[in-house]
Amino acid sequence: MAQPAFKTVPPPAGPAPRPSGSARILRLPGRAPGARPTGWRARAGALAATILPPLVVIAALLVLWQIAFGKPGAALPPPSVIWSEAKDLILDPFFVNGSQDIGLGLRVLTSLERVIYGFGLAAIVGVLLGALVGQSVWATRGLDPLFQVLRTVPPLAWLPISLAAFRDANPSAIFVIFITAIWPVIINTAVGIRQIPQDYRNVAEVLRLNTVEFFFKIMVPSAAPYIFTGLRIGIGLSWLAIVAAEMLTGGVGIGFFIWDAWNSSRLPDIIVALVYIGLVGFALDRLVALVGRVVTRGVSVT
Amino acid sequence: MPGYLKLDHLAKTFARNGQASEVLRDINLVIDQGEFVSIIGHSGCGKSTLLNIIAGLTPVTLGAVLLENREVNAPGPDRAVVFQNHSLLPWLTVYENVKLAVDKVFAGRKSRAERHDWIMANLDLVQMGHARDKRPAEISGGMKQRVGIARALAMEPKILLLDEPFGALDALTRAHLQDSVMDIHARLGNTMIMITHDVDEAVLLSDRIVMMTNGPAATIGEVLPVTLQRPRRRLELVSDPRYVAARETVLRFLYERHRFVEAA
Numbered sequence: 001m002a003q004p005a006f007k008t009v010p011p012p013a014g015p016a017p018r019p020s021g022s023a024r025i026l027r028l029p030g031r032a033p034g035a036r037p038t039g040w041r042a043r044a045g046a047l048a049a050t051i052l053p054p055l056v057v058i059a060a061l062l063v064l065w066q067i068a069f070g071k072p073g074a075a076l077p078p079p080s081v082i083w084s085e086a087k088d089l090i091l092d093p094f095f096v097n098g099s100q101d102i103g104l105g106l107r108v109l110t111s112l113e114r115v116i117y118g119f120g121l122a123a124i125v126g127v128l129l130g131a132l133v134g135q136s137v138w139a140t141r142g143l144d145p146l147f148q149v150l151r152t153v154p155p156l157a158w159l160p161i162s163l164a165a166f167r168d169a170n171p172s173a174i175f176v177i178f179i180t181a182i183w184p185v186i187i188n189t190a191v192g193i194r195q196i197p198q199d200y201r202n203v204a205e206v207l208r209l210n211t212v213e214f215f216f217k218i219m220v221p222s223a224a225p226y227i228f229t230g231l232r233i234g235i236g237l238s239w240l241a242i243v244a245a246e247m248l249t250g251g252v253g254i255g256f257f258i259w260d261a262w263n264s265s266r267l268p269d270i271i272v273a274l275v276y277i278g279l280v281g282f283a284l285d286r287l288v289a290l291v292g293r294v295v296t297r298g299v300s301v302t
Numbered sequence: 303m304p305g306y307l308k309l310d311h312l313a314k315t316f317a318r319n320g321q322a323s324e325v326l327r328d329i330n331l332v333i334d335q336g337e338f339v340s341i342i343g344h345s346g347c348g349k350s351t352l353l354n355i356i357a358g359l360t361p362v363t364l365g366a367v368l369l370e371n372r373e374v375n376a377p378g379p380d381r382a383v384v385f386q387n388h389s390l391l392p393w394l395t396v397y398e399n400v401k402l403a404v405d406k407v408f409a410g411r412k413s414r415a416e417r418h419d420w421i422m423a424n425l426d427l428v429q430m431g432h433a434r435d436k437r438p439a440e441i442s443g444g445m446k447q448r449v450g451i452a453r454a455l456a457m458e459p460k461i462l463l464l465d466e467p468f469g470a471l472d473a474l475t476r477a478h479l480q481d482s483v484m485d486i487h488a489r490l491g492n493t494m495i496m497i498t499h500d501v502d503e504a505v506l507l508s509d510r511i512v513m514m515t516n517g518p519a520a521t522i523g524e525v526l527p528v529t530l531q532r533p534r535r536r537l538e539l540v541s542d543p544r545y546v547a548a549r550e551t552v553l554r555f556l557y558e559r560h561r562f563v564e565a566a
Contacts, residue, residue: 199389202359205377207406207457217402221393296393 082268089272104254104276111242111253112280114170118177119238123231126182130189130230131219140190151183155241159248169249173242180241181234185227192226193219221296228292235288239281254280306335306493307356307461311365314351325351327519329365331512333461336491340504342552343514344562349497350386352514353465356495357383369460379407382459386466388446390438390453397434400424400453407457424456425449428482444475448482455486464496468503476500477536480507488533501556505548506536513555516562523560526551 062079069078077085088095093105132139133147158179162172196219204218220227246255254273261269312329315322325348333339341349354360356367358377366373369380382403390399400421408417425431428448438446447467454462464483468476484507487494498504504511508528515523528548530539539545556562 197389199385199387200391202357202377202383202385203389203391205359206357206379206381206383207403208378209406213406218391221391224393 077268077271082271085266086268086272089269093276100252102252104257104273107252107254107257108276108280110251111246111255114173114246114253115177115235115238115242115284118174118242119181119235121174122178122181122185122234122238125178126185126230126234127189127220127227129182130186130227131193131215131223133186134190134193134223135219147183147186150179151187153179155180155237156244156248159245163249169251173245173249173253176245177238177241181238184233184237185230188226188230188233189223192223195226196222224296225292228288228296232285232288232292235284236281239277239284243277304334305332306337306370307333307495308368308371309352309356309365310368312352312355312362312367313364314348314355314360315363324519325517326355327521329522331522331525333493333495335493338487338494338496338507338509339512340496340498340508340510341512341514342498342501342504342556343520344516344556344560345499347514347517347520349514349520350465353383353463353495353497356461357381357463359383379403379457380460382454382457382462384447384450384454384462384464384467386469388438388443388450390446390449392438395435395437396425396430396441396449397421399438399449400456403453404456420456424452427455427486428452442475444471444479447471447479451479451483451486455490455492460493462492462494464494466497466499469499476503481536483507484532484534501549501552504552505530505545506534506539511548511552513552513560515560524555 066078066080068074069076070080083090089104093103093108095103096106129143133143134140155176158176159172162175162179163169166172166175200218200222204214209217242253243255243258246253247259250256250259254277258270258273261267261273309329309331312326313324314326315324317323329352331339341352343349351360355362358367358374358381361375367375374381390396391402394402401417404412404417404421404424408420412420422431422434425434428451430445430448430452433441433445433449438449441449447470451464451467467483468479471479480503483494486492487507496504496507505528511526511528512522513524513526514520526548530542530544530548
């Protein structure tokens, strides 16, 4: 600390008692305080580095799009037309002008409600079935071939049969989501359960944990990273399925909105809806990933 | 209590792909309450299998394990195991790992506050009370093993089974933990069975050393009583003729009479 200032230029070569401390102190008078990036500046710089590139790309694409479809008589509307014709949809997601004229945010919420029921059910049933299949050799032998065949059935192929069974659009749509999302949950959970180290099983045996305790205290936490991989794939598939299912079942919802807009030739509305669907799907994926990160923290490290 | 744990004509044969391989044959051993017994042998001689049989994790093919003259053939907290690789659950904190055991074993017998005190008492016993809120990934290998010991002790087992508990640790940490185990054994008087392949460790800690012959069909070759008085201090023992003699007996058994032939 008592080092004189003439030591600033060369690095301290002598046996300094605290090298890092003295080096930092000595650097101070040589430089202006503003030269070092402060905390918020570094963070703002990092933020700009992540946000700017996609903004530039989006702007470039919009310009290209405008040039390509800007002429009168083009097949698709350019961004300027979308803005002028669907401004209300873009700016206010939650307006209500009557039962069939509502904002896209509200339509998305209706679709999300179906997804929550269908996906939630798929998550619960999927984890339970996955645990069964992962734990029992006979359950694997019996059920796995069935799962492998059923999971390849496209979501919409389930819709007619589910309409026949439920005789109502809403539960049918929920069922389609359920049956779409459940397979990756089952399969990933089963893999996760099979990966539980023998050590954890031994601990459970020595403690004489019963089936329920073993399920909640060992199985689920240990397989959590795998389960969340399945859930993340599942929520993506749910969102794919709901839009398609709603196109056919009608009612309120973002999928039906697109179909309705197509039937009344409102192409700008469709494009705005596509952006909504993309953003919500992205948000759902990130949400499940975030929950997974919080829940599984510490699990992957042994 | 003499004859606390009896291993009566134990034999284990594994059947794999229709081929039977005899791992253990005719194991007879009687262990008294409060005794510290080490089982030593070359790798692959089936000593871990033997420990798993006592723990109830592996079923026997022939014979029986008798604890207080009652047959035990399933795992239970009366035979707590300290596993070789600690086997702490990584998603639980140090405290929660011990709590899992205490809550299960003492459910209905201790109140919540009593259980908390008991968890902390066991963590303090292995000097890990300070790390109660850490996760296993945040503590060193030696500390993990301490927590593993605390978890096992917290079950108040009749017998503590240690499966090469210090095998994965560096020499200094190992010495520390050996001292801790000796101290705990002196204080609580538990019956302990330890698998090891470290001759010094066996001599330092044990009342008796059980030496296993090489597999297949391994059995007990010799049992050496170690009569050194306790407490034992490693520095004083180094030059003690009885220590040196015991060490030599085990070494001769392992390297002269039952030399390990590398997988022929």
